[in-house]
Amino acid sequence: MTEQIKTSARGKGLAPAAGSGHEVLVSDEDRERAAERVRAAVGEGRLELGELDGRLSGVYRARTLGELTAAVHGLPEPTPRGRLVVDRAPTSKGALGLFGGFRRAGEWVVPPRFTAWSMWGGGRVDLTEARFAAQETEIRAVALWGATGIVVPDDIDVDVRGFGLFGLVGRRGARRSGRPGAPRVVVRAFALFGAVITKPKGE
Secondary structure, eight states: OHHHHHHHHHHTTOOOOOTTOTTSBOOHHHHHHHHHHHHHHHHTTSSOGGGHHHHHHHHHHOOBHHHHHHHTTTOOOOOOOOOOBOSSOOSOSEEEEESSEEEEOSSOEEOSEEEEEEESSEEEEEOTTOEESSSEEEEEEEEESSEEEEEEOTTSEEEEEEEEESSEEEETTOBOOOOTTOOEEEEEEEEESSEEEEEETTO
């Protein structure tokens, strides 16, 4: 009887589900996670910069998990960062780049409200290894004849709001992580003859 059912299914053009799962269609979230692995590998020196475009093209062309796996062949799986919202005092409440620059990076603790000013200067707010003092964080970024870059990892939710007056507010880092309970970061940006760029890790 079982054999008859299988034969009937084949006759109708149906195929049993692949045991390996490699024929499962990928989602946009699957592709973004794979793209992050490629960018991280370039940043760590595992891949040459010249390989970046080819690998990313393979990731975004992939239709199945098997094709996606081939595109990231040889690259390590990302490791979880553990608990992101911590009961610790914030490292700093703000940053100022005035005729100079600033940088916040590493495993620092971001306060519920963080303000970054770039005035005739520049700065970088890197959340790649950051922890957060609250479940929702607001980053206010103002660039006056300056520029601020905000780097976001793929395990937090990011909402970018704001505008540029003869300036630019870049929103490439805006995303939903898809991770239940992920911290949420709202970037409120204003750029006057300057730029506030929010971008994913690795760009």
